[in-house]
Amino acid sequence: MIKMYRTLAPALLALTLGACAVIPDKPQPESVALPQGTPVALGQSVTVGGVVVTPTKVVEDSRCPINARCIWAGRLVVTTQIDGAGWRDTADLTLGEPWSTHGTVLALTSGEPGREAGEGKETPASAYRFTYEAREGSAR
Numbered sequence: 592m593i594k595m596y597r598t599l600a601p602a603l604l605a606l607t608l609g610a611c612a613v614i615p616d617k618p619q620p621e622s623v624a625l626p627q628g629t630p631v632a633l634g635q636s637v638t639v640g641g642v643v644v645t646p647t648k649v650v651e652d653s654r655c656p657i658n659a660r661c662i663w664a665g666r667l668v669v670t671t672q673i674d675g676a677g678w679r680d681t682a683d684l685t686l687g688e689p690w691s692t693h694g695t696v697l698a699l700t701s702g703e704p705g706r707e708a709g710e711g712k713e714t715p716a717s718a719y720r721f722t723y724e725a726r727e728g729s730a731r
Contacts, residue, residue, distance in 0.1 A: 646721045
């Protein structure tokens with residue numbers, strides 16, 4: 592019986608330590624990524640195509656307010672972290688413009704809420720929700 596424990600213990604130790612060396616072949620976000628098309632807040636992750644996308648900061652929101660008339664539509668720019676298998680990229684994505692990295696093309700397709708005209712009507716960062724989609728073809 593003691594001989595069996597002497598043989599079994601090293602085998603169990605090797606099996607346990609061997610499991611620690613497994614490297615995932617898919618992106619592993621810090622939190623669970625939501626499915627593509629799900630609007631996400633700053634810091635939340637969403638799976639887009641084969642990558643995990645996380646909006647981290649609103650760089651610019653100069654879109655025309657929803658309750659005003661404008662001669663220029665403005666733009667929404669969001670710093671976005673993109674995680675793939677074994678790599679990470681960070682880019683400022685502009686609403687509606689495709690972005691390409693590591694063979695993946697994606698786009699920021701929606702940013703809510705829209706801006707409202709008037710003093711003190713700036714959108715707090717916590718109120719934003721962003722939608723990303725995979726695109727075919729190539730981009731810059």
